Amino acid sequence: MCVFIRILATAMLFVSFSPLANAKLIEGETAPAFEAKLISNQKFNLETAKGQVVILHFWATWCPTCLEEMPALSDFYNKHKEQGLKVVAISMNDANEDQEVVKYLEKFKFDSSFNRNSSFKGYGRVWHLPLTFVIDKKGIVRRNGQSDATVLNEKLLEKTVTPLLEKD
Secondary structure, three states: OHHHHHHHHHHHHHHHOOOOOOOOOOOOOEOOOOEEEEOOOOEEEHHHHOOOEEEEEEEOOOOHHHHHHHHHHHHHHHHHHHHOEEEEEEEOOOHHHHHHHHHHHOOOOOEEEEEEEEEOHHHOOOOOOOEEEEEOOOOEEEEOOOOOOOOOOHHHHHHHOHHHHHOO
């Protein structure tokens, strides 16, 4: 009996700290709140972005896959921003790397924020990078990066995001 209780307690502990335990994020359901003070000092609020397709992209300069994805994300954004596409790249770098992050981001035109200036609790624990969420014009999650870690490229973005831009 004692062994069973220990196994059960361990399993409950594991589940309670799993990355998805605190994120009830389901594709097809309303996206959780997201707010950020952008590096440009403007504020972004997902609630006021309704009517736009929003890509929330968690990344870091020390993440090779993140650096691989950023140019594709930038090219896609530049191609589709007039159709109502909004990108917010959230840097997961430490505060002592701010200058490096800002310098790296100079070549991109989409919005960005530092994780410490963003409120994203409803998206779960950011336990892997890159991590990308796509929210449609009505505020519905269409891509959950917690359950789909496919590396972003322009082909995937065209397939996933472009149809959302074309819908009313």
